[in-house]
Amino acid sequence: xxxxxxxxxxxxxxxxxxxxxxxxxxxxxxxxxxxxxxxxxxxxxxxxxxxxxxxxxxxxxxxxxxxxxxxxxxxxxxxxxxxxxxxxxxxxxxxxxxxxxxxxxxxxxxxxxxxxxxxxxxxx
Amino acid sequence: xxxxxxxxxxxxxxxxxxxxxxxxxxxxxxxxxxxxxxxxxxxxxxxxxxxxxxxxxxxxxxxxxxxxxxxxxxxxxxxxxxxxxxxxxxxxxxxxxxxxxxxxxxxxxxxxxxxxxxxxxxxx
DNA sequence: ACTTGACCTAGACAAAGTCCATTGTAGGAT
DNA sequence: ATCCTACAATGGACTTTGTCTAGGTCAAGT
Numbered sequence: 001x002x003x004x005x006x007x008x009x010x011x012x013x014x015x016x017x018x019x020x021x022x023x024x025x026x027x028x029x030x031x032x033x034x035x036x037x038x039x040x041x042x043x044x045x046x047x048x049x050x051x052x053x054x055x056x057x058x059x060x061x062x063x064x065x066x067x068x069x070x071x072x073x074x075x076x077x078x079x080x081x082x083x084x085x086x087x088x089x090x091x092x093x094x095x096x097x098x099x100x101x102x103x104x105x106x107x108x109x110x111x112x113x114x115x116x117x118x119x120x121x122x123x124x
Numbered sequence: 125x126x127x128x129x130x131x132x133x134x135x136x137x138x139x140x141x142x143x144x145x146x147x148x149x150x151x152x153x154x155x156x157x158x159x160x161x162x163x164x165x166x167x168x169x170x171x172x173x174x175x176x177x178x179x180x181x182x183x184x185x186x187x188x189x190x191x192x193x194x195x196x197x198x199x200x201x202x203x204x205x206x207x208x209x210x211x212x213x214x215x216x217x218x219x220x221x222x223x224x225x226x227x228x229x230x231x232x233x234x235x236x237x238x239x240x241x242x243x244x245x246x247x248x
Numbered sequence: 249a250c251t252t253g254a255c256c257t258a259g260a261c262a263a264a265g266t267c268c269a270t271t272g273t274a275g276g277a278t
Numbered sequence: 279a280t281c282c283t284a285c286a287a288t289g290g291a292c293t294t295t296g297t298c299t300a301g302g303t304c305a306a307g308t
Contacts, residue, residue: 002255021296036257039243041296060181060264062295076221076229085227089220096213097238103209105200107240114221116231126273126286145265160271160288183294186264 001009007099008043009031012053012067018075018084057083058113074111078118131156132167136177136191140209142199144186182208182237202242211238231234 011027012019016021019027025040044065047053054066058077064084094109116122135151136143143151149164168189171177178190182201187210197210217234241244 057184087225091220096215101164101211104243105240106246108237109239111237113235114231115233119228122230163287
């Protein structure tokens with residue numbers, strides 16, 4: 001546990017945030033000015049490997065990092081402003097895929113992304 | 125309808141393919157050598173706007189373009205080789221999101237990506 | 249003190265996509 | 279037939295996101 005890794009972990013802790021790698025880097029620099037981009041990327045990669053943090057790809061721009069890795073959840077994304085909320089759908093989406101639709105695949109995970117407009121974007 | 129747009133449409137037609145923009149460009153160049161990358165991107169963007177083609181983002185690398193836009197479906201992706209199959213899960217995933225989990229959003233769409241191993245990658 | 253190895257840094261590099269100024273073209277107006 | 283205008287296409291520069299590499303630093307063990 002080095003100073004750099006502690007800073008990255010601190011940045012992700014706290015709110016239910018979904019930061020991009022660059023945002024993590026920017027906040028880390030605020031606490032530890034000499035931290036480099038490569039170190040942030042490396043540390044995020046390690047946290048993902050350890051299962052402490054999830055990668056979320058709700059758009060095709062930057063990956064986002066979700067510290068809420070221990071409770072299974074899906075994401076709800078505003079198509080306009082990009083706001084992201086964690087949500088917990090009912091039912092088991094994996095079970096909804098019939099054997100006939102599995103084409104012999106060993107299916108092990110499912111990601112669900114709900115898209116719509118958040119209250120402020122829908123009101124505007 | 126120009127020659128360039130016809131060529132892009134032809135490339136996407138046919139099989140149930142999921143090509144990246146670069147693959148579309150490569151195949152378009154084979155038919156019309158002077159077509160430029162920008163034109164392929166523009167044309168793909170127009171086809172997406174018209175609802176004739178879907179953008180699929182199963183990985184964080186290139187977007188893929190799915191000509192099967194008229195029948196709702198989801199995707200099953202091999203985590204190892206990247207193979208993509210169209211699948212049709214049972215049930216209505218949109219309905220699985222309770223009102224209490226919508227946070228006031230107007231939810232209009234849902235994307236489901238199943239991940240696993242295809243038969244050849246699972247066997248190897 | 250020297251070696252070793254893990255970690256960090258800066259910057260170069262790569263892939264995917266977008267933007268922009270210029271050039272080309274097709275159809276209508278004169 | 280020629281000109282005009284609007285739209286489309288082109289090539290290349292640029293941006294964003296992420297990875298890689300070569301070298302430097304530091305602490306622990308011998």
